[in-house]
Amino acid sequence: MKSQYVNELKSGQLVKEKFVLSKKIIRSRKDGSKFALLEFSDRTGTIEGIIWDIEQLGSVSTGDFVFITGNVTEYQQKLEIVISSISPVSEDEIEPDDFLPQAEQDIDEVMADIEEFCAMVKNKYLKKLIDSFLKEPEFAKKFRTSPGAKKLHHAYLGGLAVHTLNILKLISHIELVYPFCNKELLITATLLHDIGKIYEYTYKNMIDISTQGKMLGHIVIGYEMVSEHINKIPEFPRDLRLKILHMILSHHGEFEWGSPKLPVFPEALILHFLDNLDSKVDIMAKAFKTNRGKEKEWSDYHPYFEREIYLSEGD
Numbered sequence: 001m002k003s004q005y006v007n008e009l010k011s012g013q014l015v016k017e018k019f020v021l022s023k024k025i026i027r028s029r030k031d032g033s034k035f036a037l038l039e040f041s042d043r044t045g046t047i048e049g050i051i052w053d054i055e056q057l058g059s060v061s062t063g064d065f066v067f068i069t070g071n072v073t074e075y076q077q078k079l080e081i082v083i084s085s086i087s088p089v090s091e092d093e094i095e096p097d098d099f100l101p102q103a104e105q106d107i108d109e110v111m112a113d114i115e116e117f118c119a120m121v122k123n124k125y126l127k128k129l130i131d132s133f134l135k136e137p138e139f140a141k142k143f144r145t146s147p148g149a150k151k152l153h154h155a156y157l158g159g160l161a162v163h164t165l166n167i168l169k170l171i172s173h174i175e176l177v178y179p180f181c182n183k184e185l186l187i188t189a190t191l192l193h194d195i196g197k198i199y200e201y202t203y204k205n206m207i208d209i210s211t212q213g214k215m216l217g218h219i220v221i222g223y224e225m226v227s228e229h230i231n232k233i234p235e236f237p238r239d240l241r242l243k244i245l246h247m248i249l250s251h252h253g254e255f256e257w258g259s260p261k262l263p264v265f266p267e268a269l270i271l272h273f274l275d276n277l278d279s280k281v282d283i284m285a286k287a288f289k290t291n292r293g294k295e296k297e298w299s300d301y302h303p304y305f306e307r308e309i310y311l312s313e314g315d
Ligand SMILES: [Fe+2]
Pocket: 193, 194, 218, 251, 252
């Protein structure tokens, strides 16, 4: 176990610890000499760093485990580490659990709950489609481990499964409000809407975006995966096929949020808004959690929400 974690670092503290080097940007001064802006990560978060003497940096690359010494200082109301030395650390000197953020929930339970929702689906084609994924061991393994994002919402191992279950819970009583909804279609599309994320991210030393993720993104990857599985199910109804594929393509809800199609029927619209709700609540809850206890009424300016978050919990 590490003795110093990112979320516990304080201004003025001396750091002697292992981290993942998660970003490295080399900058030049006017006289041609160079310095580097860095970022360090562990399972609790990320912190920026700076190294004034580029020679000290050696050959370390982004994604490497490193041992650093330095001082935590506050610059523009943010903590950063001024590095005095940095050296690579081999993989057998680290404990992987120290570096990758994990879900707070028990993922076995999360998966069992997801399967319980899926068991409500009786339509034989949708059922076959769900089984074709969940009963494939390789898929199930990746689905339960995959993060929901690199930085924003559910950015930890198991995040995809937790996010999927949250939306399933949100639709669990949808028929009471919208009785015209095809709930089985909604359950199936919710399970499948983000499955492209299992190939969008890599999570060896840190959560990162894969080449496939950078070039295609999870909407296109997921569309391809579901399309392939449907093609293997004889006589899968044309309308159902179009609806599920449309729900994957339209779930981000806006062109500028990466959806090539906008939702064109109620179940697609519902999936989009619940997906959006769960993502945004998770981001705000994280901002709330990381700022609480600092005796501040407001968080720092939050770049995603473009506003400060009110932190007070009342008297
Ligand atoms: Fe998505």
